[in-house]
Amino acid sequence: MHQFSLVNSYSKQRIVESQSSTEMLSVIAVVIPCYRTKPYILSLISQIGEEVNLIYVIDDACPDNTGSYVEVECADLRVSVIFHSQNQGVGGAVISGYQQALKDNATIVVKLDGDGQMNPQLIPKIIHPILSGRADYAKGNRFFDLKLLASMPMLRLIGNTGLSFINKLCTGYWNVMDPTNGYTAIHAQILYMIPLHKVARRYFFESDMLFRLSTIRAVVCDVPVNAKYDGEVSSLNISRVLLEFPNKYVVRFLKRIFYNYFLRDFNVGSLELVIGSILLSMGFIFGSFAWFRSVTSEITATSGTVMLASLPIILGFQSLLAALNYDVGNVPKTPVHGMLDDK
Numbered sequence: 599m600h601q602f603s604l605v606n607s608y609s610k611q612r613i614v615e616s617q618s619s620t621e622m623l624s625v626i627a628v629v630i631p632c633y634r635t636k637p638y639i640l641s642l643i644s645q646i647g648e649e650v651n652l653i654y655v656i657d658d659a660c661p662d663n664t665g666s667y668v669e670v671e672c673a674d675l676r677v678s679v680i681f682h683s684q685n686q687g688v689g690g691a692v693i694s695g696y697q698q699a700l701k702d703n704a705t706i707v708v709k710l711d712g713d714g715q716m717n718p719q720l721i722p723k724i725i726h727p728i729l730s731g732r733a734d735y736a737k738g739n740r741f742f743d744l745k746l747l748a749s750m751p752m753l754r755l756i757g758n759t760g761l762s763f764i765n766k767l768c769t770g771y772w773n774v775m776d777p778t779n780g781y782t783a784i785h786a787q788i789l790y791m792i793p794l795h796k797v798a799r800r801y802f803f804e805s806d807m808l809f810r811l812s813t814i815r816a817v818v819c820d821v822p823v824n825a826k827y828d829g830e831v832s833s834l835n836i837s838r839v840l841l842e843f844p845n846k847y848v849v850r851f852l853k854r855i856f857y858n859y860f861l862r863d864f865n866v867g868s869l870e871l872v873i874g875s876i877l878l879s880m881g882f883i884f885g886s887f888a889w890f891r892s893v894t895s896e897i898t899a900t901s902g903t904v905m906l907a908s909l910p911i912i913l914g915f916q917s918l919l920a921a922l923n924y925d926v927g928n929v930p931k932t933p934v935h936g937m938l939d940d941k
Contacts, residue, residue: 624729627652627704628721629695631688635712636662642710643674645718649725650708653677654698656691659684664712688780689803693794700789708783716781720823724783727819734788734816734933735807737774738781738823761805761843768851769808770858772926774820778804781823787935788816802846809850813857815930858928867924870917877914881907 628650632639639655646653653676657665665679680694692709699707706725710716716738727733740758741747747755758776765777782804791814798806811818859868885907892899 624705625652625703626650626706626708626721626725627654627695627699627702628708628710628718629654629656629692629699630710630712631656631658631691631695632664632712633658633660633685633688633691634662634664635714636660636664636667638714639664639668639712640671642712642714642718643668643672643677646676646710647719647721649722651676652699652702652704654680654695655712656680656682656695658682658686658688658691687800687803689797689801689806690799692803693797693799696784696789696794700786704786706783706785707789709780711780717824720781720821721783724781724821724823727821728783728785728935731933731936732817733819734785734935735811735818736783736821737776737804737818738779739774739776739820740779740823741775742820742822743824764847765805765808768847768854769805769812770854770925771808771812771818771929773929774808774818776820777808779823780804781821782807785935788814791816791934798846802843805843805847806850809854812854812930814934815858816935817930817933865924867921867928870921870924874914874917874921877910877917879914881910881912881914885911 626649628646630639630642630653632655635642643653643655653674655665655668655677657663657668657679659682665681668677669679678698680698682691682694686694688711695709696707706728708721708724710718710721720738724736724738727736740750741762750758758778762775762777766772766774769777788811792807792810797803797810808818855871859865859871888899888903888907891897
């Protein structure tokens with residue numbers, strides 16, 4: 599449950615009325631999840647440019663009462679505050695902002711962390727691929743500039759590199775890097791297509807969003823961004839990642855393969871997956887049986903037996919490699935929102 603505090607009713611009414619004109623104007627909204635971000639929030643809001651029409655500050659049961667602090671101290675008429683009575687995590691906070699942005703007829707919704715690590719002046723750069731019709735979802739990537747990587751803590755660099763590869767495999771977005779980067783922008787039409795009530799509410803939010811986007815074949819692109827590391831503590835807990843993320847990634851990988859290669863389509867990649875899986879299974883089952891029989895009978899297996907076990911494994915592995923190659927080339931390239939009627 600959350601309580602919505604309206605600070606800019608006149609501004610919102612003016613924006614909605616302007617959308618009824620012949621030439622539809624893009625309404626840009628920014629969602630800022632807040633939990634222990636009171637020292638940074640006012641400075642962050644002050645740096646958001648005039649290209650943004652709506653700003654939602656989500657107080658996720660913040661012990662510092664960031665939401666109330668913003669209501670009292672912030673004079674920006676674009677700002678509205680959403681209060682959560684219980685902490686829902688970064689994903690839950692962002693989803694509340696998404697839902698309110700859709701109610702207010704936003705065209706593009708940007709997610710900006712409240713801890714000051716993301717530069718609000720990069721918002722025009724983040725939304726440009728969507729405004730130009732090249733993407734449905736744009737996300738920051740801190741791995742473009744090698745000089746900027748020098749400022750990233752080594753543990754975070756290694757962790758993000760590993761997560762990036764796993765995320766590519768699980769979501770099929772082989773063209774993107776830095777999956778946990780929370781600097782994102784999404785077209786409102788895509789938000790209508792995603793079951794927001796099913797998206798992970800906490801630290802897995804960014805990765806789960808990419809999975810949900812892959813199921814509708816939305817186009818995702820990376821935008822080079824820099825980040826500041828001035829002593830802020832990362833909300834991404836390493837132990838939690840190691841304990842919780844593997845199972846979540848496996849489940850979403852299997853769902854993606856089922857949705858995109860068997861339920862909604864059946865293509866060459868589907869055949870390669872089926873043939874490869876069957877051959878590998880046959881090879882391992884027959885090889886295991888032959889090995890067990892050889893050990894128990896103390897009779898050395900013949901070369902023909904070895905070949906009958908190894909050949910299906912080799913062919914199956916080659917078939918799965920071909921399926922992987924197909925998957926890499928099957929990254930969505932045509933934006934979905936351009937094919938839909940306006941909501």
